[in-house]
Amino acid sequence: MNINSYKAFFTKEYLMGPNSLKLLHELITNAPDAIPGGYVLDLGCGTGVTSLFLAKETRAEKVFATDLWVDATSNWQRAQSWEQQHKLIPIHADAHTLPFANGFFQSIVSVDAYHYFGCEEGLFASKILPLLAPGGSILLAMPGIRDEAMQSAPLMQEWAGEEAALFHSPAWWVQHLTSEAEGIAIKAYESAHFQEVWEDWFATGHEYAMNDKAFIDRGLRDMLTFVMLEVRMSR
Numbered sequence: 001m002n003i004n005s006y007k008a009f010f011t012k013e014y015l016m017g018p019n020s021l022k023l024l025h026e027l028i029t030n031a032p033d034a035i036p037g038g039y040v041l042d043l044g045c046g047t048g049v050t051s052l053f054l055a056k057e058t059r060a061e062k063v064f065a066t067d068l069w070v071d072a073t074s075n076w077q078r079a080q081s082w083e084q085q086h087k088l089i090p091i092h093a094d095a096h097t098l099p100f101a102n103g104f105f106q107s108i109v110s111v112d113a114y115h116y117f118g119c120e121e122g123l124f125a126s127k128i129l130p131l132l133a134p135g136g137s138i139l140l141a142m143p144g145i146r147d148e149a150m151q152s153a154p155l156m157q158e159w160a161g162e163e164a165a166l167f168h169s170p171a172w173w174v175q176h177l178t179s180e181a182e183g184i185a186i187k188a189y190e191s192a193h194f195q196e197v198w199e200d201w202f203a204t205g206h207e208y209a210m211n212d213k214a215f216i217d218r219g220l221r222d223m224l225t226f227v228m229l230e231v232r233m234s235r
């Protein structure tokens with residue numbers, strides 16, 4: 001699993017934020033048994049680069065590359081150009097109304113996307129967890145804050161506006177998910193590659209990346225973190 005062989009994807013054509021491939025690599029490195037095979041849901045997959053990584057670097061049988069803002073046709077075209085059409089299944093869907101059977105997935109992965117819908121009360125227990133097979137795992141990486149008090153900091157508000165409400169601390173996420181669901185165990189940590197994944201995003205030259213860089217340099221760096229969660233469902 002050599003992350004550097006994916007360097008061609010560290011561009012504004014593929015990345016939609018801090019380097020999702022490196023975040024996924026970190027999640028999998030820390031939980032090598034989380035994707036033992038079977039069907040994998042890549043929820044909020046964007047342009048599908050994380051789905052490509054899952055298809056090529058793990059034992060996943062099929063990867064369901066599911067996204068709302070990016071249409072299934074463009075992800076299908078990319079899957080074909082990567083010669084992964086036998087493994088990647090692009091789906092256009094909203095996390096609130098996912099078109100999958102309960103217990104279908106051995107693993108669910110979401111990189112830099114779960115906070116957009118997952119803060120919502122009850123969504124995890126009613127829409128996400130039921131899709132997981134007994135004994136399955138969920139790996140999540142999302143931008144967050146070191147401390148809940150930082151959500152209302154003026155700089156955070158200026159940068160994220162209403163979306164500041166989607167940023168939470170690792171402890172908040174653990175409490176949020178465990179309060180809804182029984183029979184799960186969660187390991188939470190902060191990404192060890194915070195600086196690097198943001199630097200890769202800035203290096204794409206994307207106009208949003210340039211805006212993010214200005215805020216990070218003004219002090220946002222001291223407030224933000226990348227929350228990494230490993231959720232295991234008991235059998």
Ligand SMILES: C[S@@+](CC[C@H](N)C(=O)[O-])C[C@H]1O[C@@H](n2cnc3c(N)ncnc32)[C@H](O)[C@@H]1O
Pocket residue numbers: 014015016017020043044045046047050066067068069070093094095096110111112113114116117
């Ligand atoms: C910042 S992008 C990250 C994309 C990709 N995971 C990556 O890291 O490159 C956030 C993604 O979350 C997806 N998303 C946001 N709300 C969603 C929802 N309600 N259902 C499904 N996907 C959603 C968007 O479509 C978008 O592609």
